[in-house]
Amino acid sequence: MRALTWHGKHDVRVDTVDDPEILNPRDAIIKVTSTAICGSDLHLYDGYIPTMQAGDILGHEFMGEVVETGPGSTLKKGQRVVVPFTIACGSCYHCGKNQYSACDNSNPADNQDIADTLYGQPMAGLFGYSHMTGGYSGGQAEYVRVPFSDVGPIVIPDGIEDDKVLFLSDILPTGWQAAENAEIEPGDTVAVWGCGPVGLFCVQSAFLMGAARVIAIDHFPRRLEMAAKFGAETINYEESQTYEALMEMTGGIGPDACIDAVGLEAHGLFVDNVWDQIKASTFLGTDRAHSIRQAILACRKGGRVSMPAVYGGFVDKFPLGAFMQKGLTLKTGQTHVQRYLPGLLTAILEEKIDTTFLISHRLGLEQAPDGYRMFHDHQNDVTKVVLKPGFDRVAA
Amino acid sequence: MVAPHDDAPITTSKRTEKTAQAAENIADPKGSSLVGRSVTINRPRHELYVQWRDFSQFPNFMENVERVEMIDDVTSHWAVKGPGGSTIEWDAIITQDQPDSLIAWSSADGADVANSGRVEFHDAGERGTIVTATILYDPPAGILGRLVAKLFQREPAIQTRRDLRRFKQLMETGEVATSARTTKELEEETA
Ligand SMILES: NC(=O)c1ccc[n+]([C@@H]2O[C@H](COP(=O)([O-])OP(=O)(O)OC[C@H]3O[C@@H](n4cnc5c(N)ncnc54)[C@H](O)[C@@H]3O)[C@@H](O)[C@H]2O)c1
Ligand SMILES: [Zn+2]
Ligand SMILES: [Zn+2]
Numbered sequence: 285m286r287a288l289t290w291h292g293k294h295d296v297r298v299d300t301v302d303d304p305e306i307l308n309p310r311d312a313i314i315k316v317t318s319t320a321i322c323g324s325d326l327h328l329y330d331g332y333i334p335t336m337q338a339g340d341i342l343g344h345e346f347m348g349e350v351v352e353t354g355p356g357s358t359l360k361k362g363q364r365v366v367v368p369f370t371i372a373c374g375s376c377y378h379c380g381k382n383q384y385s386a387c388d389n390s391n392p393a394d395n396q397d398i399a400d401t402l403y404g405q406p407m408a409g410l411f412g413y414s415h416m417t418g419g420y421s422g423g424q425a426e427y428v429r430v431p432f433s434d435v436g437p438i439v440i441p442d443g444i445e446d447d448k449v450l451f452l453s454d455i456l457p458t459g460w461q462a463a464e465n466a467e468i469e470p471g472d473t474v475a476v477w478g479c480g481p482v483g484l485f486c487v488q489s490a491f492l493m494g495a496a497r498v499i500a501i502d503h504f505p506r507r508l509e510m511a512a513k514f515g516a517e518t519i520n521y522e523e524s525q526t527y528e529a530l531m532e533m534t535g536g537i538g539p540d541a542c543i544d545a546v547g548l549e550a551h552g553l554f555v556d557n558v559w560d561q562i563k564a565s566t567f568l569g570t571d572r573a574h575s576i577r578q579a580i581l582a583c584r585k586g587g588r589v590s591m592p593a594v595y596g597g598f599v600d601k602f603p604l605g606a607f608m609q610k611g612l613t614l615k616t617g618q619t620h621v622q623r624y625l626p627g628l629l630t631a632i633l634e635e636k637i638d639t640t641f642l643i644s645h646r647l648g649l650e651q652a653p654d655g656y657r658m659f660h661d662h663q664n665d666v667t668k669v670v671l672k673p674g675f676d677r678v679a680a
Numbered sequence: 681m682v683a684p685h686d687d688a689p690i691t692t693s694k695r696t697e698k699t700a701q702a703a704e705n706i707a708d709p710k711g712s713s714l715v716g717r718s719v720t721i722n723r724p725r726h727e728l729y730v731q732w733r734d735f736s737q738f739p740n741f742m743e744n745v746e747r748v749e750m751i752d753d754v755t756s757h758w759a760v761k762g763p764g765g766s767t768i769e770w771d772a773i774i775t776q777d778q779p780d781s782l783i784a785w786s787s788a789d790g791a792d793v794a795n796s797g798r799v800e801f802h803d804a805g806e807r808g809t810i811v812t813a814t815i816l817y818d819p820p821a822g823i824l825g826r827l828v829a830k831l832f833q834r835e836p837a838i839q840t841r842r843d844l845r846r847f848k849q850l851m852e853t854g855e856v857a858t859s860a861r862t863t864k865e866l867e868e869e870t871a
Contacts, residue, residue: 301861307860308857310855356854356855375722376852377720377807388848388852389849389853393846393856419859421859431857
């Protein structure tokens with residue numbers, strides 16, 4: 285089959301590789317019909333995530349048709365499914381508590397050592413996201429082996445197009461969980477750093493959860509415009525000073541809840557950010573953390589900070605004093621996708637949540653490397669790239 | 681020696697005499713290096729005990745065990761991968777057996793790799809069972825063997841940790857997780 289493979293910083297290629305096979309009883313093989321490039325994939329593209337190996341197949345946002353099932357799978361050939369990016373067994377203690385991204389068993393035993401050392405305990409396996417999280421082949425390919433297929437994938441009713449449901453695989457539940465973690469109360473003002481796909485779904489979710497006001501922060505006019513369409517007020521941090529603006533816009537109180545949907549590659553010429561970049565490039569620190577620092581400073585006393593954004597290692601100058609003195613709460617984590625699927629699918633079918641507005645580009649799988657370049661270099665216009673392996677099949 | 685207040689398991693001790701102290705808990709202790717590890721498994725004690733008591737099942741989750749034959753109810757014959765493609769074989773005797781709570785074994789006299797160990801099963805309420813393995817072993821061919829073993833990731837501490845994770849996967853999910861994509865990759869992984 286053809287698949288998008290990682291070969292190093294800013295080097296991804298479409299290669300021919302062996303087709304996946306059923307290896308365990310609960311496996312299924314999915315023929316991919318749509319798969320997206322995620323902001324998290326850019327962290328891999330930029331070489332920020334350790335334990336990648338040349339030839340790894342990327343992609344963790346995908347859906348498709350079931351073409352083969354193991355004896356323990358509950359799926360049937362021909363069903364259309366969306367697959368969560370978090371692989372979860374459904375039977376360990378953490379899965380039992382709906383903490384699917386903390387599944388004890390989906391990360392193969394040998395791969396768990398790395399995270400055991402770095403994080404104290406290993407996390408779940410993820411598709412297409414380095415060997416620390418399992419080393420699983422991802423979904424930017426024609427076919428994928430899906431383990432524990434009786435637990436993760438959600439069956440999509442006929443007649444619903446891919447573009448409407450594809451984002452159930454990651455960014456929609458991620459935005460939703462981030463808003464849930466912000467513990468929004470009716471009447472709250474919620475600030476969201478980053479108007480990428482995750483931030484934009486945070487905006488929609490926050491309103492659905494009762495926020496009176498949402499303030500969205502970014503520097504790309506096109507992305508800010510999308511946030512505004514969903515009713516958010518906006519701050520363009522290249523035009524205005526974010527902290528000062530937030531304080532003025534909330535009458536000197538600060539937002540009740542702050543959501544960091546930017547992550548370890550925060551842009552901008554801020555003093556702390558430049559210092560982080562120098563350190564990241566000299567391996568003294570690993571993550572650029574401007575947005576989470578600012579979220580903590582801006583958040584009102586006793587408020588909540590939610591951090592869906594991905595961080596991998598260590599940050600310096602974390603404002604621990606402000607965090608403690610103001611009595612803030614921080615909630616974060618990889619998304620427990622399986623927990624939200626039935627509810628969010630219903631919300632999509634009932635047209636309470638719109639997801640298709642995000643997609644700016646639809647490409648064939650063969651064009652995936654262009655997709656990465658565009659998503660990386662032209663974030664203003666390229667809001668979400670969806671790859672359709674079927675395009676190539678038609679062309680071929 | 682008066683022990684300071686410290687309820688931490690002996691396997692986590694910083695003291696050098698920890699091996700000797702751990703050996704006191706093993707009926708017929710053999711081996712000079714100590715490995716200990718606990719894992720919580722979301723299954724009842726009885727089920728885990730029964731599975732472990734049948735040593736011939738070990739190759740299903742112990743990566744470097746090629747096969748174990750039960751010769752009689754207490755004697756077993758082990759064939760284990762050693763460094764550099766070698767196979768190390770020995771007989772082992774079950775020295776303690778308390779149904780649903782404890783199994784201990786020791787290698788028979790004259791084994792190439794003298795070793796002994798015990799595995800305990802403790803109730804953990806809603807979380808299932810805490811399985812604790814304590815293993816004493818003599819590294820193959822002394823220090824050099826141990827270095828070689830480490831190179832091949834067959835160092836017993838790493839191996840025990842990974843084997844217990846696989847035991848947990850097998851018991852909780854019915855399969856051992858792999859990120860391989862093809863049968864060929866899977867075979868290379870487990871070779
Ligand atoms: N927790 C999870 O399970 C999970 C799942 C998916 C994505 N993520 C993470 O969420 C984050 C966002 O994902 P995405 O797909 O929306 O990424 P993205 O790269 O498309 O969007 C990030 C946005 O942040 C903006 N930004 C950069 N610096 C900023 C700053 N200083 N202040 C305000 N905005 C700034 C960028 O302009 C961009 O629009 C990433 O870190 C991603 O890895 C986490
Ligand atoms: Zn994603
Ligand atoms: Zn699990």
